[in-house]
Amino acid sequence: MRLRSQLAEDRPAADSATGSQSPGTGAHGTAAVTALGAVLPALRTRVVRPPSGARATAGHDPRRLFGPGSDLAAGLLPALDPRVASGMYAAWRRAAPAATAPPGTLPLLRELLAMRVTAAPFGAMAPLKPVQDDRGRVIRQTDWPLTGGELTAVRIVYDTAGKVPVKAEFQHIETGTSWQRSENLPQTAEFELGPGRVQLSTRVGQDHDLGWLRGRPTDSQEPGVTATLLPGLPALTLFVSRPAEDGRVHVVVENGETKQWMLSRGEPPRQISYGAYELTLRFTPGSEPPAVEIGVATVPEPTNRYVLPLDSVQNSITVGSWVAIERPRKGSGEPDGIPGDKKLAFVTTRVVAVRTAAYTNYGITGRGTQLTLADPWLDEHDVLLSAIRDTTVHAGGEPLRPADEPLGEDVHGNGIELAELYDGLRPGRRIVVSGERADIPGPAGPGDPTGVRGTELAVIAAVDQRVDPDLPGDHVHTTLTLTADLAYRYRRETVRIQGNVVPATHGESRDEPIGSGDPALANQTFTLWQSPLTWLPADNPLGATPALEVRVDGLLWHRVDSLAGRGPRERVYVTGTTGDGRTTVTFGDGVHGARLPGGHENVRARYRFGTGEAANVPADRITQALTRPLGVTAVTNPQPATGGADGDGPGLTRRTIPLAVSALDRLVSLQDYEDFARSRAGIGRAAARELFDGRRRVLHVTVAGVDDAPIGEDAEVLRALRASLAAYGDTRLPVRVDVRELVLLVLVARVKVAPDHSWELVEPRLRQALLRELGYPGRELGQPAALSEVLATAQSVPGVDYVDVDAFTGVPASSTPRELADLAVRLTEPSPVVPARPAEYAEDTYRVTATDGETLTDIAGRHGIPLAELLRLNPDITDTRRLAEGRSVSVFRGIRPARLAMFSPDVPDTLILTEVTS
Missing domain, CATH: 2.40.30 (Elongation Factor Tu (Ef-tu); domain 3)
Incomplete structure (x- = not known):
């Protein structure tokens, strides 16, 4: 609390304008509004729509059209060989790139599988084979030979002292059967064992140490057991000695080649290759009775x-x-x-x-x-x-397809790499790119959502199919090159690209007979069944043309402005309007325009009906298709519809008809340009001036839509107007057309109601009167709004005794966040006049006042302009260092359009009326 109190004492005196607000509230609000300066430049980024029928400039270069990776080059194959036409792209998507690794090296990843x-x-998991004694009792277990092999096992058992052999056990195992034999020692014997025979002999001698064994006479025999395996069994002679002084046993295997080993009790079993056999030697550990085991296994095929x-x-x-x-x-x-x-x-x-x-x-x-x-x-x-x-x-x-490595780079510029291979994308086709914008500044880190979506129309300049053979898991995918850079930067994971883009206009289509021709009648007139007739922008003096096509006996007749001067054989007609708004079609009389030939319902009209501001729907609102052509599964409008305007009312008609006559399609004076623009469909206000744009003299025309309906910078209405002004005007004088700059009037007034009148009835009448006189119907471009007009309008409303105006000002569309933050100060007293300047050339500069300097980003945010525009206006600034105090920076240079100051019914809180009750 002490810190808050100290801050409140240190605030500038200007904060006193916040009135009864709690300490710090005004400064907090100012900081919040000023923060808009950081995001306004990005939000005001202008999106330039490609002109109608735009074609990719790269399409004229055959080397680019059919270069490496070009989709057009691959598209020649279906035409050359119809057999590949139906499945080429489906198979191409699955094609793996040829490896480019050096010879002898393997790719890092050939295939990824999930073993299910x-x-x-x-x-x-089979149990060990049991070994039985003479009485059939299981005395131990042994392992099985693998399928296709045989195992002959010899086991010499010693007495409990581990010195003298007392028993010899034999076992032979084949696939599916086994034999075993046990003989007590010492003895000499010969017996059958499965498919073969065994000769067993024992030599008993005195105990000798290993030193004697190494130095004994050559004709001496070592005490031990000898087993000779005869044919049918592995042809081997096996010898196992009595344990020596150190407990080790001498084992000898002989079959033309003699092999011998010394085994210690408890050592790990030994597996030894001997000719065509695998020998396993084991001297049992101390936990088992002393015995030497020799396994002779044949190697399977x-x-x-x-x-x-x-x-x-x-x-x-x-x-x-x-x-x-x-x-x-x-x-x-x-x-x-x-x-x-x-x-x-x-x-x-x-x-x-x-x-x-x-x-x-x-x-x-x-x-x-x-x-x-x-x-x-x-x-x-x-x-x-x-x-x-x-x-x-x-x-x-x-x-399993390896997961793609996420790409952190935003989508921007004129190249877009798609995730898959797509067919049907051709140079000159239009696409719509939408996604979450990544160029909105803020404290969020890279990849954090901004919540601001962008949508723009683009034209394809080239289509390439690419794959990186050195990138594991990469596959063929499509890369689009656009005719111009994208206006915005988008977060890659949110980008959606929509193809099959076609221009769409408001109106329901009808194709129906409207009457029967009678050559005996002159100037036959028929009325269309539905109304109002749809009008579309066009490059003609009227600025629009009706969506109407009339055919008689299948032949097309042409609409003209008047039948006067037309020949008797010209198939022409004129249109008109009935009192209830329906459209009429009138044909010639045989002198001025041809008469209709006879026939039953031979006059047919194909037309569209429906128009008005109701057609200006927001984005993604048109989702139902009335008809479903083959292959169309869904529709949408990625961008909002603009340019829709209601038909001219009686008042506007009285004003525009004389304007069209005065120019007569010949634009000479400034008034001609202004009248020509104002008389066009979709244009409600126009003002023309000859100005200097910094390089040359130009004729500047400021326009506003009917009822101030929004007109985009790339709207078809403006495109058609610019083309018509260039066609009918002075070819030596450049023409520039801009949309008006809106100035919203703000009024805070207290109204005293006359006796016997009700505030609930007077307030709506007063509001409507102010909107009529100081709203769009009563204002012109460049016309200031005077406080006296407000008072005069209010006093003319029945039931108003007097009006006490507390605040009257205007808020231009070009207001900076700093100016918006200071709006409360301007609302402390009414302004006698809210200016609305005409179009003019201006050069605005800003002088750095901070003692430690300011950055370009700070200046751009302060004035709500893009940083790129600031750099364009100041080519001498070539680095990012802070600008020193006193440095002058240009923040605007060019023509500002005329202003239109008015009350807007769309923002009712700018017209605050309260009743005086005391």
Whole structure:
């Protein structure tokens, strides 16, 4: 509170104008209004509509038309080969660019898939194979050989002290069956084991240490067990010694080549390749009875390495699809790892064949999908089921399109890159670009919404189809080049581009007979069934032409202003208006214009009816199509409709008819230009002056719409007027046409009602009188508004005793935010006259007053002009440094249009009337 009080004491005395407001309220409001200066320049950015029928200038350059990437060049293919006409663009959208990477290098990303199927190989969850003793009791378990392989296992069991072999166990496993045999030691025996035989022998000797083993005589034999596997089994001789002093066991395998190893108890199992076999050597750890296990596995056929049986049926896996196989232990080098190629730890390959199969293996049965792969997923070291128990198979890939990297750059300039490939866009076509504007200044960061939408019309200059082959995931998309830069900057994610743009005007169409011709009658007249007749802007003296086409017996007859001077064979007619506003069509009498030929309902009229300010609808309000041509699914109007005006009333008609006659289509004097412009359709006020525009003399015409209806800078009414003034005026005198600058009158008055009168009845009459006399009907361009006119008008209203005016002023459209903030000061007393200057040439400058200088942005915001316009007016400013105190800056140079000072019924709060009750 102390800080607020201190600030209130330090405020300038000018804040006293806020009256009874709380301290600081006036300054707060001033700051809020002044803040408009930062956004007004952007909001006042002028959008230049391309002229009607504009064509891209690039369309005249064949090198540009048919250059690399041009859509027109590709469009020649359907004409040259009709077979590609129907599906070319659909296929083109899916076309992948040719890689431009150096030879031998792979692209960063070839394909992205979401694997929807996760499965395991069949048997991965199968229990271990049980091993039974002579009595059929399960004494231990062992692993299965993979499908297509065989496993012969020899197990030498020692006594509880771990010194003397006491038992030899043999097992042979093939697909679907197995055999086993157990023999007590020591003994010499020979017996059958499955498809082969085994010779077993034992040598018992004294205990010797390893030193003796290394230095023993060559003819000495080491104590241990020897098992010879005869044909039908792997042809190998296996020897397992008794443990030495250090507990290690000597293992020898022989088949033409002798291999030997020393095993320590509890060490990880060893898998060793020996010829065509894979050997597994294991000396049981201390937690198990002491025993040495030797597994001899045959390597399955290489073709089996391409076959992957799954443990379930997966119908989503198809031929040609991708499969990813994970085997974490393969080639890892860890103690529990699986020897072999480390590349097989993760295999990606395609499916070349798929079938559903029934399995009977590994002691279980099942049904699943069997895949044949393009690449092997096993090698010669994968012989046991334990090699694939931790395998995970990913399949059923669903293609995913990589998400596009978001582009943070705003859409601006004359180039627009579209997200997809589009057909039907051609040079010269019109498009509508709309979106959220990004050029509105404010404290928000980049990408934050501004809430201000922009819409503008553009013309295509060129269409290119482009793709970046070095950008992963890029595809063919369309790039548009416009004939001119966009007026606004748009946030890219909000931009919407609409094609199939056609000009539309107000009016419902009718094609109907209006009468029957009779050659015996002169000047036959028919009346159109519907009214009012639609008039459209045109480059003629009237400024408009009716949307009417009359045919007699199928031949077109032409509308003329008068039948006078027309020949007896000319097919012409004139139009008129009845008292109730309906349009009449009158034909000739055989002398001045031809008579109608005879026939039944042979006179037909194709016309449109409907007009007026009601047609000036806001954007996106026209969404229902009365008819639906083939291919049209929806309609809208991206931009608001302008230029609609009601028909001339009796008063306006009396004023405009003499004006058209006075000029007679010959523009010589200033009054001729003014009368010519004022007599045109859609123009309610006009003022002409010959001025200097800074370079030369020009004839300047200021216009206002009928009832001050809005007229855009690019409206067809102004286009037609400029063309007509150039055609009918002095060709040596340049003509410039601008829309009036509006000055809104503001009146605050207290009214004393005469006795026996009611304020509820007097106030509406007084308001209507002021709007009539000081509104559009009673004002002219450049006509000041005097306080005496207000008083005289009020006193002429029945029931008004007197009027006490508290405030009377005007607010021009060119007011700066600073001037709007000071409006309350001007409302403290009435002005005797609110000026409304005519068109004039002006040069306005601003002198920097801040001691620390000002930036160009500050000056542009203070005067509500775009920064680009400020730089254009001051070409000597070439950097962004602050301008020093006392520096003069030009803020306007050119012709200001005439002002129209009036009360507006659209802003009722500018006319404040209160009753004097005391």
